[in-house]
Amino acid sequence: MARLFEGRHHAEIYAKYRPTYPIDVAAKVIDYAGKPSSTGLMVDIGCGNGQSTEIFAPYFDKIVAIDASASQIEEAKSSSSEGCANIEYLVASAEAIPVSDKSVDVICSGQAIHWVDWDNFWTECRRILKPNGSVVLFGYHMPHVVPEGITSTQQLEHLRSEARKCTIHLRSICQLHERLRHLDNRYIDLFELIPTQHKQRDDSLKIERRWTMQTFQKYLTTWSGYQRILAENKVQDGKKDVLREYLDNLKTIFHCQDKSDDSINLLVTWDIFMLFAKHPQSVSP
Ligand SMILES: C[S@@+](CC[C@H](N)C(=O)[O-])C[C@H]1O[C@@H](n2cnc3c(N)ncnc32)[C@H](O)[C@@H]1O
Known part of the structure; x- marks a missing residue:
């Protein structure tokens, strides 16, 4: 696993100065995945300080947000906003996601999936997703x-x-x-590698x-x-x-x-x- 974002100082400046996403990102995810049931569970992979997590809080009963960096998770917990009590932040890796089989409606990952072991991540997706579940991977390009x-x-x-x-x-x-080459080419290569034909992309939003x-x-x-x-x-x-x-x-x-x-x-x-x-x-x- 690539060991980055581990330092406390990096987590702190990340929380302060990285932009958050527009709420339209969450709206597009819900449009695609369908409105989750009252027991809807989302998992956010590589959540960082929660930049990619909080916009989803209104849509799901529960969100499990994981990050391999303890510093990032500490920062996420301490800066959690009001109205986000349904988010549980955990130190965990994309290759061993701490939720039970067939329990998840939507797996999301913002600006993080290029860091993870791709094959092991998809093995986990197969295990934890409900049969009609969705995976949404997003990121942003250089400014x-x-x-x-x-x-x-x-x-x-x-x-x-x-x-x-x-x-x-x-x-x-x-x-x-x-690994940042994946961001430079806007995940075009990763799109091809997604192990299903049932996939699409959207490039219409901006921060x-x-x-x-x-x-x-x-x-x-x-x-x-x-x-x-x-x-x-x-x-x-x-x-x-x-x-x-x-x-x-x-x-x-x-x-x-x-x-x-x-x-x-x-x-x-x-x-x-x-x-x-x-x-x-x-x-x-
Ligand atoms: C660029 S940050 C993205 C943070 C946030 N999701 C966002 O959209 O700004 C990437 C995060 O992925 C985490 N990460 C890297 N490899 C990981 C892995 N294998 N499993 C879980 N998290 C990982 C890093 O610790 C880092 O916090």
Whole structure:
């Protein structure tokens, strides 16, 4: 199993600065899976601090949210919102899910399934899903960032594409884990590997945040690749922090070099991709 997100500090900044999902994500899941019965059970795999869990709380009688990282689960329990008393957070792995056979209506996983052992996960899906149960795997791609308030579409597209090049460069410097290639290709490869023909995908939703450059910088520190090079003390690429260099490049592109990070307003968006599948039991891989 890939051992990331284990540190207390990483769990804390993850809770503070990673975006949550729009409630439309939960609505799409319920549309696909059907409204669960009054005893509906959902399992969230790799729940982190509960970012991917809480939007489902109104729809299910009970949610078991698991994560392999004890720090993430501790953070999830301590930051749990009102109205989410039906969520039970447990330290457990996707390859040994602590619920009984044929008990689960929906298995979801947000931004996490690329970390797990794929075959063992699906063995567990076959075991725990009710016969008509569903699996929904979703994630988001690296951010698009533009200054707020640009009205010209042409200018916006130009800035977006120039900033994109810098973001791709930052990712390459951060030596991100090879499993993140699944996110880079929007789970297109994983979709093919889902062991049933009864599957579909949806790429219509987005996460949107209006952030200052200062807040955007905090979000970037939650990247596992940045945390890894920080831990290995390699964050100084030559002489400048790689995030500082990236943000300064954005300032040049956005023509706001003389402004401080906290006075620059950005529109940050992430494309969400969602894979939906029915219980794989009846159809051979
Ligand atoms: C990027 S975070 C996603 C958190 C949250 N679901 C979200 O949407 O923001 C990935 C999480 O998957 C967890 N994880 C990685 N491998 C796992 C495994 N085999 N079983 C359970 N959780 C795992 C990590 O500990 C981490 O908290």
